[in-house]
Amino acid sequence: MKSTALAGLFISAAMLASPVFAADNNLCTSKLQELKNKVTSLPATSTNTAMEIKRLLSSAEASQASGDDKKCVTEATQGLSLANQANP
Template sequence: MKRSVLAGVFVTAAILASPVFAAGSDKDLCQINLDKINNGKALLATGSSGISGEIDTAVSQAKAAHAAGDEKKCIEITSKALQQLQNTDKGGNP
């Protein structure tokens, strides 16, 4: 229970902090989102292997878009993955 609450606090803080970083370049936001996802995945409950696989796929796609120079696509993918992490923590459907 405490782990779930801690994860919820972290993910909520990460999403609320996103507008602070929006003033930076898209490249920075893409990397920041990837870092948030990695931190959020570390807090996922062990019973959520399905969402973990989906998040891994999203991270791979985002990194590919980032490498290709498509920062908009990277941000789109990472934003959806962050939302999935937040929904999972709330007990909602991913």
């Protein structure tokens, strides 16, 4: 009886945790797409900033490919912040 209850708790915990990972993946994907759109519309005047934004984009894509969605979101958000400062 105890083992069945314990197994049920583990299954419930796994099912509740899975949407959290899916949310990170979706957020990573949407932030990456938004950053890609910003990169294409960057002004040509701030080359150092543009290079840093492109580096963050590449790093975020690599993080997504390796399955590290939290790092992907962090880097894409940093890139978006820089892009917004460069092109308000």
